[in-house]
Amino acid sequence: MEFDVVVVGGGPAGLSAAIKLRQLNPDLSVCLLEKGSEIGAHIVSGAVIEAKSLAELFPDWQNRGAPLNVTVSEERLLFLTKDKAFPIPAFHFVMPQMDNRGNYVVSLGDLCRWLGEQAEALGVEIYPGFSGRHLHIENGRVCGIVTGDMGIARDGTKKPDFTPGMILRAKQVILAEGARGSLSEHAIHYYNLRAKCDPQTYGLGIKEVWEIPKEKHRPGFVQHSFGWPLDTQTYGGAFLYHFGENLVSYGFVTGLDYSNPWLSPFEEMQRTKLHRSFSYHLEGGRRISYGARALSEGGFQSIPELAFPGGVLTGDSAGFLNMPKIKGTHTAMKSGIIAAEAVIEALKDNSVEARTYLPKLKESWLWKELYKARNIRPAFSKWGLLKGAVYSGIDSLFLRGNAPWTLHHKRADNESLYRAAQFINSPYPKADNRLTFDRASSVFLSNISHDEDQPVHLQLLNKTLWKEVNLRHFASPESRYCPAGVYEVENDGSGNESLRINAQNCVHCKTCDIKDPSQNIKWVPPEGGSGPNYSSGM
Incomplete structure (x- = not known):
């Protein structure tokens, strides 16, 4: 044609x-x-x-009837600790990029x-x-x-x-x-x-759509957070938007230049919902959709x-x-x-x-x-959360983005992981099936259509390399960074371990293609029409 x-x-x-x-x-x-x-x-x-x-x-x-019906009515930026939330005063003035007044909350x-x-x-x-x-x-x-x-x-x-x-x-x-x-x-x-x-550096955005009681719905309410539960060297944070008919979009973005191989973006996203500043909006509601995708965060440079x-x-x-x-x-x-x-x-x-x-x-x-906006994201990679936030305020408020220098991204995300032995593997809390959930029930809400009798589109190029690098040095990080439970380590009972790939779970986020330490996992398009099917209105 x-x-x-x-x-x-x-x-x-x-x-x-x-x-x-x-x-x-x-x-x-x-x-x-x-x-x-x-x-x-x-x-x-x-x-x-x-x-x-x-x-x-x-x-x-x-x-023409474009579906932009809800304007931003209220906006908050929070710094979270485990038990408290500190609103950032006058953040529109300090960080004018985050000013959403006049913008719309929509079903994309x-x-x-x-x-x-x-x-x-x-x-x-x-x-x-x-x-x-x-x-x-x-x-x-x-x-x-x-x-x-x-x-x-x-x-x-x-x-x-x-x-x-x-x-x-x-x-x-x-x-x-x-x-x-x-x-x-x-x-x-x-x-x-x-x-x-x-x-290029990326973030993994994981998102849920909830239907909440009408009396709790605040059309146009927008909330962002940073800080807990991530450590001070990991970029990311949560967001929550009220839109549509009693709908709330809740999500979490984790910068994929993180270094701790035990970190699970999915679990960080789940436990953030337990913080009162987010649980208040979701309690009494029900999840109706789930998905994830990579975001290109590198910006101008x-x-x-x-x-x-x-x-x-x-x-x-x-x-x-x-x-x-x-x-x-x-x-x-x-x-x-x-x-x-x-x-x-x-x-x-x-x-x-x-x-x-x-x-x-x-x-x-x-x-x-x-x-x-070019210096904001690399500032967090260079100096961490607190110093990065201070620099961002200076760059935005006083320099107005016109600094005579440009900060740079020094390495790709797959090069940022440290060895698993350098970190403590702290277990995440179990799902309560009320606010927090496991991967299997989440992927079910993605409404995935995938014929299992097709070539596996997630290709492990070298099985030996996976054992020598991913398993030995990084304790199989793909089993944690994948938000859909695609990758599992299997043991045959004789001490032989292998990687099981559940390609039918894939939500097409591309994280494995980005974060694999030796670029040994390759994402290729599956048969057309495969993948999630997010319905209208969500």
């Missing part, structure tokens, strides 16, 4: 790019590929967003579904349930993407419903897969796009080269998340809009590369916003 442009990824960046392409040139043939079963299937909801990119895309978005899945409807109305061809297996490259140029085969059995044989993958040819490809996208990583490595930037022969990177595939704001939707959408403009110009000039993409970004508010 041939198109003018193929967009990979049905999130905010990809949908914005596809919409803008058709707005600029209604005669352009545009195909959007989404590996989830439908648009929004892989987006667990409850987010605070700025609407300025949406307003650039659709100035009349309110009249519903917003993407709405954007999908707008895209289809403009003539974009959307194909959900198809994964991009690899880039199609001819003579050094990306000429399209190849979708994954359907109907391959676990042993590699073809099942009766076998359907081969197809080449979707395109003059330009826009990669908008989110953090650690497989095709994006293919392009980054093939064209050496990270040669001039810092390593970790942005790779963005254009390559035949395509561009955009959204979180490129790393446009503003971590101090804890927001990426508005930046992802803006990058998609600019990518579309640059691709249009490349097509008009019959150019192999969208050379105007970076200059256009540098002229935009997006580039200025990320530049001013």
Whole structure:
């Protein structure tokens, strides 16, 4: 199949790019590929967003019925100890990036579904349930993407419903897969796009959606916390948003540059709910959804080269998340809009590369916003929680992001783990099945669709290396950092240990691909349509 442009990824960046392409040139043939079963299937909801990119895309978005109905009405930032919560006074003044006044608490899945409807109305061809297996490259140029085969059995044989993958040819490809996208990583490595930037650093965001009693619901209430339960050298914190019809989005982000191999982001997320500042909101309610995904936290200095022969990177595939704001939707959408403009110009000039993409970004508010936020995240990695917080206040309040220096990320997240013997393995509290839960019951709420008779998409490249490195030195950290219970250490009773991979549990967060110490675990796309299915309204 041939198109003018193929967009990979049905999130905010990809949908914005596809919409803008058709707005600029209604005669352009545009195909959007989404590996989830439908648009929004892989987006667990409850987010605070700025609407300025949406307003650039659709100035009349309110009249069009965009699902932005709840404005932020109250906001708190807390520093937690085990038993107490200390509100940070005047944090809007000290950290203006965290000011959410005028922003909206939304179901991000519903917003993407709405954007999908707008895209289809403009003539974009959307194909959900198809994964991009690899880039199609001819003579050094990306000429399209190849979708994954359907109907391959676990042993590699073809099942009766076998359907081969197809080449979707395109003059330009826009990669908008989110953090650690497989095709994006293919392009980054093939064209050496990270040669001039810092390593990317990531966070693992784990999120639950709760339905709570109506009398406890406070539409537009927003709360963030830092401090307990993480130690002072580990970046992260919790968030809680009231939105929709008696819904609360609760979540926890852990920086994946942590060093303690015994740490479990999932368990840290669960026990934070026991703190009164969060349990108060959730008691009497019930969980209705669960999910996780990696976030690109590196910011400005970790942005790779963005254009390559035949395509561009955009959204979180490129790393446009503003971590101090804890927001990426508005930046992802803006990058998609600019990518579309640059691709249009490349097509008009019959150019192999969208050379105007970076200059256009540098002229935009997006580039200025990320530049001013560039020193906040690395400050926490360099100096830890307390000193990092002090520096962040100085950088934001007095320097306004214009410091004459730039702090850097020195290493990738997989290089940050210390050996297990250097830390104490302190057991986490058992789930009470009221506020806290185990992985199995959590993954059940992800509504995963996964045919077990397909090739395992989580590939352990070298079993011996896993034993020598992961097990011996780090006590199998993948069994703790995975939020879905995919990895388990098995013992055959004779002292022989092996790694069991429960691929059917995978929620597509990509943490294993990022954090594995020797990069011995490789995440490849499973059969299209596999993975979580987060329902509308959540």
